[in-house]
Amino acid sequence: KNEVEQxxxxxxxxxxxxxxxxxxxxxGISALHWLQQHPGGGIVxxxxxxxxxxxxxxxxxxxxxxxxxxxxxxxxxxPRDSAVYICAVVSGGGADGLTFGKGTHLxxxx
Amino acid sequence: xGGITQSPKYLFRKEGQNVTLSCEQNLNxxxxxxxxxxxxxxxxxxxxxxxxxxxxxxxxxxxxxxSREKKESFPLTVTSAQKNPTAFYLCASSITxxxxxxxxxxxSRLTVL
Numbered sequence: 012k013n014e015v016e017q018x019x020x021x022x023x024x025x026x027x028x029x030x031x032x033x034x035x036x037x038x039g040i041s042a043l044h045w046l047q048q049h050p051g052g053g054i055v056x057x058x059x060x061x062x063x064x065x066x067x068x069x070x071x072x073x074x075x076x077x078x079x080x081x082x083x084x085x086x087x088x089x090p091r092d093s094a095v096y097i098c099a100v101v102s103g104g105g106a107d108g109l110t111f112g113k114g115t116h117l118x119x120x121x
Numbered sequence: 122x123g124g125i126t127q128s129p130k131y132l133f134r135k136e137g138q139n140v141t142l143s144c145e146q147n148l149n150x151x152x153x154x155x156x157x158x159x160x161x162x163x164x165x166x167x168x169x170x171x172x173x174x175x176x177x178x179x180x181x182x183x184x185x186x187x188s189r190e191k192k193e194s195f196p197l198t199v200t201s202a203q204k205n206p207t208a209f210y211l212c213a214s215s216i217t218x219x220x221x222x223x224x225x226x227x228x229s230r231l232t233v234l
Contacts, residue, residue, distance in 0.1 A: 015163065044223060052209060054225035097163070099223075107179055111156075111163035 013038045013102045017112035025120055030085040032115045034098030037079065041101050045072050045083050048095040048114065057083070057096075088119045123148045127212050127226035134199075134206070134233050142197045142229045144212035152218045153195040157181060158209040158228075167210075170195055171218050199231060207233045 014037040024030055034043070045057040058065050058072040060081075065072050069088075074081040085092055098112040125146045134140045146153065152171050156164040166179030170189040184203025189195050199206045212226040 042220075046223070046225075051227060052211075052230070053227035054211065054213075054223075056222045056224065059222055099164075107166055107169070107177075109166070111165075113161060113163045 013040065013100050013110040015098060015100055015110050015112040017096075017098050017115050019115060020113070021116045021118075023118045023120065024088055026089060028088050028119075030088050030092070030117065030119075032083045032096050032098075032117070034081045034083070034100075034112055035079060036100045036102075036110075038102050039076075039079070043074055043081050043101070044097075044099040044109075045081075046097040046099060048097060050094070054097070085117075090119045090121050093118050125212055125214055125224055125226040127210075127229050130227065130229060132229060132231045134231060136233055137201045139198055139200050140231065142199070142210055142212075142231070144195045144197065144226060145193055146195075146212075146214045146224070147193060148214055148224060149192070150214035150216055150224070151192070152215045153189070154213045154215075155179075155185075155187065155195070155197045156211045156213065158211060164211065167197065169218070206231055 016035045018033045042061045044059050046054050048054045060074050069086045071084040095114040095116050097114045102108050128143045154169045155167040158164050165181050167185050168187040170176040173192050176187050176189050186198045210229045214224050215221050
């Protein structure tokens, strides 16, 4: 089973700061998801990537397959970005091949 | 709008009772999943289904049961055999197992009194 580690576990920053959340995994993967869990509990998919870099608005996700590492960046952070960000890796063909990190709890203060 | 609907959002149960959590999707997805989330832990897979009338156990299936009689619906029953059922439960779907974007419901929080 893949081991997924996220860092930091908790992050508090001021509005406008550049945010980086990291995800490392132990076994080769076919894809990686970044998810956002808002305070109500629902989860939204932000990115799915298997190589390189993707950008959506102020969010950027990168992945380095050789180093088994991915980062999620938030530029010009805003209080509405406050949420738990979860990394999940796909390392098997079945639904049981998806392994989730414990999440990074981000708070952006105005 | 397409999406996943979970109900109820909050549920209280007495010990010894079975409860059923509803999950409905109108995304025409083949794959559906149930996850359990506990504080400080990653999501853990309870059951998943890749096609109608078929489902497989995940990592923590003991004390739970599911059915997949229709493509749109994947209800989860938390039985009295589940030793520690108080948790947050999330239903998800994707076009096929482990491919494509994941869609999640808003979750159901179960508390056993």
